Amino acid sequence: MKKNGLLTNKCLHLLLFLKDIKIFFSSCDLCGQPCQTYPLLCGYCYQDLSLFMFNSVQGDLLNWPAIDRALPKNVFDRLICLAPYLWPFTQWLIQLKYNGRFEIAELFAQLLHDCWRSLSTTFITEPPQLILAVPLHVKKWQSRGFNQAHLIADAFSILTKIPYQAQAIIRTIHTDSQVGQSGRIRRKNLRNAFSLHSNQLVLPEHVILIDDVVTTGSTANEICKLLKKHGVKHITLLSVCLSLPK
Numbered sequence: 001m002k003k004n005g006l007l008t009n010k011c012l013h014l015l016l017f018l019k020d021i022k023i024f025f026s027s028c029d030l031c032g033q034p035c036q037t038y039p040l041l042c043g044y045c046y047q048d049l050s051l052f053m054f055n056s057v058q059g060d061l062l063n064w065p066a067i068d069r070a071l072p073k074n075v076f077d078r079l080i081c082l083a084p085y086l087w088p089f090t091q092w093l094i095q096l097k098y099n100g101r102f103e104i105a106e107l108f109a110q111l112l113h114d115c116w117r118s119l120s121t122t123f124i125t126e127p128p129q130l131i132l133a134v135p136l137h138v139k140k141w142q143s144r145g146f147n148q149a150h151l152i153a154d155a156f157s158i159l160t161k162i163p164y165q166a167q168a169i170i171r172t173i174h175t176d177s178q179v180g181q182s183g184r185i186r187r188k189n190l191r192n193a194f195s196l197h198s199n200q201l202v203l204p205e206h207v208i209l210i211d212d213v214v215t216t217g218s219t220a221n222e223i224c225k226l227l228k229k230h231g232v233k234h235i236t237l238l239s240v241c242l243s244l245p246k
């Protein structure tokens with residue numbers, strides 16, 4: 001299906017057609033009404049979502065002083081998250097990660113795509129050439145069976161037509177859950193936890209890195225350090241939720 005990391009046009013059109021069919025038969029996960037634009041989400045419930053507003057921060061959450069203060073020493077250059085870590089996103093993330101509801105990854109990808117499209121016409125001056133996702137260590141991948149960030153990135157790549165390389169980054173060190181750990185401890189645990197699949201890999205100047213939730217930014221920062229060592233100049237960190245450390 002993929003040729004040089006890119007879906008062929010025929011496959012792309014088929015996948016987009018299937019997406020429209022899926023929406024037609026989909027009912028809203030929150031209220032049960034028919035869906036119009038997104039799978040699992042009707043127009044009324046979409047209007048009720050607490051999505052971040054980007055116009056006042058020039059398309060970058062790092063321009064929001066409270067967020068910039070909470071995420072010091074960023075190695076990524078732009079931060080785009082759909083929403084704070086609140087219901088219904090919390091419920092959807094749990095269902096995706098622990099109940100294997102993969103259709104939620106498609107909903108996230110479509111919401112991210114619409115957000116990205118509206119920002120890219122006004123604020124994104126450096127068009128990205130590649131999408132990457134935060135990888136799981138093979139042990140965690142084996143126990144879970146999938147990587148939720150990969151599912152979101154793959155669907156987002158189809159919608160944006162920006163190539164996605166699923167294998168580019170490898171997580172070489174297994175860390176236990178980082179939930180509840182301070183930024184300092186997370187940074188220590190994650191030091192040298194990632195490597196590139198091949199030193200021969202040629203990375204473009206602008207990359208989008210996708211994760212499901214950004215908390216301290218430590219994981220993304222470790223990956224961004226590695227990417228910048230290998231020639232990447234501008235990294236947009238794109239995630240579904242932002243859950244700032246308390």
Ligand SMILES: [Zn+2]
Pocket residue numbers: 028029030031032033041042043044045046
């Ligand atoms: Zn609804």
